[in-house]
Amino acid sequence: MTDISPSSPGAPASVRHVLTPREERFEALRNRAGFVLAPLAFVIILLLPMEGMKPEAHRLAAVMAAVVILWITEALPMPATALLGAAAAIILRVAPAKEVFAPFADPLIFLFIGSFIIARAIFLHGLDRRMAYGVLGMRWIGGRPSRVLLAFGAVTATLSAWMSNTATTAMMFGIGMSILSVMMAGAADGKPTVDPRYATGLMLMTSFAASIGGLATPVGTPPNVIGIGFIRGLLHQEITFFEWMAIGVPVVVLLFICLYLYLNALSPAGIDTLGESAEVIRRAHAELGAWTPGQRSVMIAFGVTAVLWITPGLFALTLGETSAVYKAMSARLPESAAALIGAIMLFVLPGNDGARAITWEDAAKIDWGVILLYGGGFALGVLSFQTGLAESVGRGLTGVIPLHGEFGLLAASVIVAVMVSETTSNTASANMVVPVVISIAVAQGVDPLIPALGATMASSLGFMLPVSTPCNAIVYGSGYVPLMRMVRYGIILDLIGIVVIIGAMWVLGPLIR
Template sequence: MAKYSIGAIIWAYRSTIIMIATPLLLSPIPIYFNVAEPTYWREANCAYILAIMAVFWMTEVIPLAATALFPVVFMPIFSVSTSARVCSQYLKDTNMLFVGGLMVAVAIEKWNLHRRIALGVLMIVGTTPRWLMLGFMLPTWFLSMWISNTATAAMMVPIVQAVLMQLRETTAEDTEEKEHRSSGYDNPAMEYDNGQAVTTFTEPDESKENNGEITPSPSVGGSTNHIEGNKVSGSKATLVSDESDEPEDPAYSKLCKGMYLCIAYAASIGGIATLTGTPPNLVMKGQIDILFEKYNDNTNTKVTFGSWMVFALPISVICLVIAWLWLQLLFLCRIGGCKRQSRDKSYEMGTGDTPQKADEKDQQKRVKSVIRKEWQKMGRLTLAELILLIMFVILAALWLSRAPGQVDGWGSLFKAKYVSDATPAILVALLLFMLPAKGLWCFSGKKDQKKPGPSPALLDWKTVEKNFPWGVVILLGGGFALADSAQQSGLSNLVGKAFEGFGDINPAAMAFVIAAVIAGATEVTSNTATATLLIPIIGDLAIAIGVHPLYLILPTTLATSFAFMLPVATPPNAIVFAYGALRVVDMVLAGIGMNIICLGVVALALNTWGTAWFQLDVLPAFMQNATIISTTTILPNTTVAPLLNCTCP
């Protein structure tokens, strides 16, 4: 029988140990305050539950969505909040916005509209590596604004793989020809025999059998739609080795790394541009609403789908362009620098040498052939795709025009606060269950006429049940329930008072440091769980030091999406890493630069157009008063320390 060390046994049972040890080690918190300091017993009980959830979320000893259900059980048991109040937080307005948006995304994936958009962009851009990279990044970036980042990456990576296979096949043939020329072999039969050693450089079965067609991606945690926060659930990623016995061309290896990383980066960057692009954005929206309700501030928080896009879309565009340039610098340029006229076999086309130009033209034809084949396989635009595209445009227009921010939108036609961004989301989702996917029977041609009957709808409930990430909805609700319980118990006010000593720190420096710390934390923890835990605390910190809450919450939210360094950081990172072309050190070196650059862009945006757009230099109404009027429905008997250097009576 094999002997195992104590450390190996502990590691094998680490999840069980954490589940048992965490509540026991944290138990002195409620025991002490319930016995020795009964004044703060509710705050202590809430802090105890919050701490357990934080450990479980960070270690993922149980699924993230399961941990999010803790408030339903333990908040009533510990007398922190009633069961009815806790349960009502799990389907708030923000959750329904997420539900409606994801139903539209499920329909897009069902009819492969996202694939048609991606291939359409690739048909337009050039076939040189730098433009191919941009061609891969643009559709990934755009689609990740509206559908799951995971699904977008899983759809794009096989296309990248097929293109890279054609590039490698061309390079292998070029290498073979050069070797024969240098060896003096001109006999075609001899070239064929020697060529066998070169063809092993490619994947022999796939390159011939697939004939340039795109193969499915390796399985990463099962279905790409089953995600929790920013982690892939299910089994671990299956690493697919892309290596062979022959030494691989270093230039081609660098090209592969750059192409795969561009997909992961574009998916993460695109998600920040819209409220529904990534769960932390919705966490921010919900927590901001809770924060303003806490102080009975009925003013518009100005965080709507349209106002967020005005702020975040320029950030996303700038980060995308910088990512494109950064990846070119790392993986597509020569070691001595990116010289326009010194392009070698790093696959930049055009050195002026006639034989190489011919090779490059052949290479471009192969790449175009791969993309054209996939485009032709899509066939003509179907009625379902056309209707779905129209509904998608209508939904985006309704979101953007409901409450643009500086002017009144169509939402002003209704009573204040009666219509939100969830309204058009659910409306369009409902229409997808009604609109036909095929033409009416009475209008079909004789050849197409079948048995009379209604056309199937664009979306059916079985498809929604199968592909909808319900765990994320529960995770969002758990965060809202936790924040509401913290306010009900008074824990959030206690935390705010503890932060009053930070008032002397420069707000801009504080915002940057907080964003940097969170960007590092999300490399190893769920971005949704991180946002759920920290955004309420950051909001209380901002109020305590007299800063507009959005000034600290906005960079906190964006930083949760800047997880570029590790394969476990996000599902897109895990997907591209699973293809075997990347090493962890490659991702770390490229990701550090991306983190620094993106944090700098956020700092610039926050202190320029962000401040102007959200009026961050003007405090909310409830912070302009020296004393916050207590309410019996939100927070009874609550006062806040002096703000803005005012003196409280």
């Protein structure tokens, strides 16, 4: 869902981002470069003559150039950069404060808040761990390494569809490390031990499956909500929860099958069963005991929210989008209101030891940074269209991009979004790429919806480097993932992801037009 740091309340304290000294020097240089390059780009663009561009668009171009550089270099925290961009747009008279700050009250902001609170409650009451150990301890798994890899990845992807990608990785990382520690312990006693390549595969499955799973639902990861916001705000096209899942779930299934097949082939365990590791999983599940009142309450709140999210889409599918029932539900129970209903239920339903399912102190620990990042990024994207900057950028890039037409633009959008996500956060990638894709499509005279959807989903890819996503950084710190193996396996998944997303958008995208 949201990208949190491993030191946040959603992750085990033992998880750390471990970089080599060379990587640490590069990161320090990258951060310092932002303080030089961002002001320099701002001044240069502000002083350059740009004929045919409105003064407001010219000033916004300077602001956005500095913001993009600060996002890529991470010289400032990304939410702070988004707020800085919004404030600079007001100071430079790009638009009044009321217009600039309007996206911070967008309904999607409240979808973020409600779903984050529910995810926080799931973590606090251990529903995620109960599900993980329950699946891994199934008799069908039988301690067989290939089946453990499959089930481990499936649980990770499923949880990540509703929870933070990074929190899911952090939790599953702890479970995976426990399994591997038992498997590796046999070497000291002269027993058959697991091939180190299997440990690499299990760790990479933890990270890659979490990133893939976030594509399944609109709330699975911030780029989804950001892309939906741009599509709704700039194209006036509503994408319901059910419509997104009609595309996102097939994409996740295809990507996960490909991920499992190549990790299972390239990371053999070298043994037939996990032996004592299987018993460790079953024992951990048994130690969870019976369902607590808090767990039952969280499950009720989550179930009600999920039903409210999906039901309008089912009515649209069966009765049509013009039906009175669908229109009434869409107007009275949008996704943002459904998320808030589920979150508020947690303050009413019973928790453990006479308390409520969640307290405000716990609810307030959600990732507010992502919410601010969304508001600031969405504000700049909307301003780029209002001032005409997006139109100018679209016209300029149309002559540069060799691919034309809806399919060509879709392919180019997906490839560019993946490349950008390798160098900066997925959230920043969506903020930067999706508005530009829409502007290029408008300039080319093609329907922007499918390319914009493709860029939105592709922004969640990027698997090659530890710095590509927090998920990658977590598993890289395990010591079981050599850097070049992450690069090689990540390239494979990037290429598969590009093909799958382009194909899925082209085949399934027209269903939501």
